[in-house]
Amino acid sequence: MELRTDGDHLVGTAPAGGPCNLSGAEQVLTGDFQDNVFVGTVTVCQSGEACELTGTYPVLLVYNIEDRVFAGRVKLEPGCGSDALGDKGLLVLRAATPEPTQGAPATPQPAERQAQVPVQIAPPSSGSAAQVAAQRREAVDVPAALKLGHQALAAKNALGATQQFQLVLAQDKNNASALTGMGVASFLRNQQGDALRYLELARNVGNLQARAEASFWMACVRLAERQPKPAQDALRRAVKEGWSPPEDNALVDRELQRLSGEGPLFEQLLKEARGRKRAQGRDPQGAGSVSP
Template sequence: MTSASRTIGLAAFVAAAPGSAWAGVSLSGSYQAGELGRVELSTQGERLVGRASEAGVCGLAPRSPVLEGEFQGNVLVGKLTLCLQGPSCPATDTVALVAFYSPVDHTLTAFVQPRAGCQSLMLGKSGLFLLQPASEAPAAAAPVAPARSGGSSVASLRTEKRNPEAAKEALEKGNRLLGTKDLSGSVAEFERSIFLDDHNWVAFFGLGTAHLMGGQAQDAIAALMRARALNPREPSIPYHLACAYSQLGDKRRALESLRQAVKLGFAIPESSRQDTELDRLLGSDVEYVALTNQAVENYRSPAGRRPQTGP
């Protein structure tokens, strides 16, 4: 089934998007769906049907229905047929789908979660499903390796088509929603921003922070690791990693990340409260106390960075 947080978040994104009122979305003709191959779309009223026009990785028979749904504004609510890989996984499965239609580039995007223990070559590593006009699709798509089990693979998300302006808009909206603690909405916005431009560390940092605030430590770590790869000198990133590892009870990595944050100049005012989980895990550790004191000194120092207190 579709991840509840992503589904709700995408719906919130569309509801808040300017110009999202339904204006007669009508898709038809050949579209490319990554490893699935060509899909022929037809729209009747608000109902959309997509049929496979070539075997693709799933080996589906031509004209097999793979996508069905109805538009509600610029949102397609329906179902998607996935081909699956993995032990005890069926060859195909039908999952719920909530996809966003972009009138700018005429694409449909959604984040889909296959059943537990299964992977689908139809999806990007973060569960991204992209349907775009065949005339604009890349000539050849590189095979997508199955995601490792036991954690998020957003760290390997690759942008198919960049749109920096739209990415910035989604990022700003994600930050606003995060400020109001609308975690599902902010996650959808940050993922949308990353899809449109995966070179912005702030979007990955925001996504990691939203997951961290929601108690999704593994997903938070995956996003924050990508943020760190893009900006290895930002001290707030390893601090948030320390908080995420503390949620997992991983004392060694939490302390290691905090050590790196302080070394990079992580700073907090003396009266600031530390992350609850981090303090509970490391509060009695001598090095943790020393690192916290150093963070306070960093704040007092003229060269100290602005205070960071984590999510």
């Protein structure tokens, strides 16, 4: 794919052929950068009984500094698939590799071809994924991005929060606050599986405070999945690890009401948590925190 930029605006053109067997070059990607995050639309070929031959979908791609690639997932219509995407709709843009040596296979295997879209080197006015990314390699202001992300969560703006947390994770994949924030953002978008995955990652890499925060949100996710016993276990773990609710946080208050309605065992745990005074300046990760 050839990428062309005009300021923060980017257009991607796929050549003829490729996984979608295009008859000629076509514009398939368009959108704008917000720091190291690309937000736009992508057009892909589709397969499936009730699917159009092509579909255009919103896409959010994040630049990974370590791997020097742009990557994100495209959520297709139910029942649709695309040879242009990898597992679970993964889209990866990376610089084209050098020409293979004689005797080496010139065509990637199907699984590899679906997992990433090679990017051709373009004229000076354009750029490959690596060239575009190189222009955006400035270090992310992690505290500022976390603050914006958690503010977006408090306003129930899941997309805006996701953009900020992904910026942080592109630079620090083990940032517990960003992982928790991604979990809560996924929860707000009813993506419970992703929410639990991010929250578990936050528990694995975070300190005691981060683990407690992640456990609280795991309780909220489990309750949304109508699993009261795992929800109760997660809430008990959060309280044991020292979690306490913040003041004046509408998102947390909403979840506290839902948890309280599940019976006396939940209410007893919440009463214990409310009895604690949250440390000065400490806000809940995933719902307003600015701490890494």
